[in-house]
Amino acid sequence: MHVRRLAPLALLTVLGLLAACGDAEPESGSGGGGGGGSSADPAGGTVCETTDAEGDLLAQICDKGVLTVSTDAAYPPQSRYVPKEDKWEGFDIDVATEIANRLGVDIAWETPSWDVITAGGWNGRWDLSVGSMTPTNDRQEVLHFTEPYYFTPSVVLVHEDNSTIQDLENDLDGKTIGVCAGCTYEQFLDKSLDIQGFEFDFVVDDATIKGYDTDTTALQDLALGDGTRLDAAMTSLTVAQGYVDEGNPVKIVGDPLFYEPLSVAIDKSADLDPASLVEATDQIVQEMHEDGTLTGFSENWFGGTDLTKQQQ
Template sequence: MVEKRESFDRRSYLKATGAGIAGISLTGFAGCLEDADDGDDDDETGADDDDGAGDDENEIVAGTAPGFEPFEMVIDGELVGFDIDLLEAVVDETEYELADWQEIEFDGLIPSLENENIDVIAAAMTITEDRQETIAFSDPYYSADQTVLVQEGGDVQPDELEDLEGHNVGAQSGTTGEGIVEDELIAEGLIDDGDYDSYDNYVLAVEELERGTLDAIVIDEPVAESFAADRDVEIAFTFETGEEYGFGVRQEDDDLQQALSEGIEAVQESSEYDEITQEWFDE
């Protein structure tokens, strides 16, 4: 079972990692939800420099993208978050063993999975048809909508996406938030390509928003709520997208996919899912 994490100061985390998050040792892979062999760098999360996939056929290596509070982040050198606790609990319900975690930039997760450097992706990745052309997903384990985040008390206070016309908008590379910017804002002529800034992680985007160099950010609702609680930003509005997160695996890893789905069901039917949710979302 997953051990309860110690409580942490989210404001201190965000302030401390804002400028330095890019300095976290990240493996240069990108991706969304995809099949993954998990591997770790030799840091305090217990990673090593060898190929990521577990040596034993029942050992798996997980990949995640820190900087997406409260799902995954690094605090005092330790990888923590909702996805971390949940995957560990889910794997405990299976015949697999979670050998390691590997920290990877989000848009490098799927390539890392395909290259067998990791075996599973646990990074609040939305299940989409495009991603399913490349990787497979477990059953969903979390639902979320999208929000627009703005500077607290700032001049830009949109009520809908159309109100972002002509403004400078940001999102994290490879996320569904970026997809919304491309499909709903750029493609519709509301903003130009030059009005969009893509970031490796949302911590950097929020810093720019606080400084006023960005007007708005498109971001998952639970993550936006965390930033709004700890930084000088606020949610302008939320719009329904009906997104569902799943653990990503390689398309040929049917046994692992089924095991993770059954593990999710077992954890959700027990009290553990509620305990993990309460810890990270105060719900």
């Protein structure tokens, strides 16, 4: 495995995320997620009941009584919108909903494209991104990040008929590989991925990178046939395993190429000062680690696996 060490979580706290992607419907909405989470008020009341924030972004959210969160409507099991039931569900949905609960407000959703989220300059259209975002160094220039709320292995898939791609350090060289455009997988393949506290072994050379709007679209092209449009695809283990489990004709090969931390993001250029919201959200993430809430969400959505612990 190409496991990389992460610097202490505190280094990512209040720094100022590509694993998920998405440009999907609906544009906005409200409601909570499902799936085994806690929604109990922390001891001493919610953040909005106890904060002395005034005139800043946190105060505005508390006054409105609504936290607006950007996420992906087509990135199961992390997040998905189910039109027939008018319901949001997934790991990221539960995490975001619990953050809203502990702030003491309702939640609403926005689904902008991934490149818009990662670029910053949100103009107040949403308050947080809870979309499995990696705090790459370039994103830290425009976004604040909490400590990671979970960590995912990045894996390679091929069509089930493929027998030539097995050794990932050699067999992927020169191949056409599908990824979500602008995600960390693309940066890994073009050898530009840079995250404070991580070192990467860029073992794939001269790949033809084909970018998609989201990981699942790349996987759909891979499923068309071995080499029909793609030789392989990269995504998180969680998305990959879910796609395999649905009966699609693809398979995971080799060990993870790298592990990445995934964090909640907040726009540095928000019209109102975001500092107290960053601090409050980071504290909530820490508490959710400590009280087992994140572990429960992870085990519920990822087949009993706890991905909230840092890989060494």
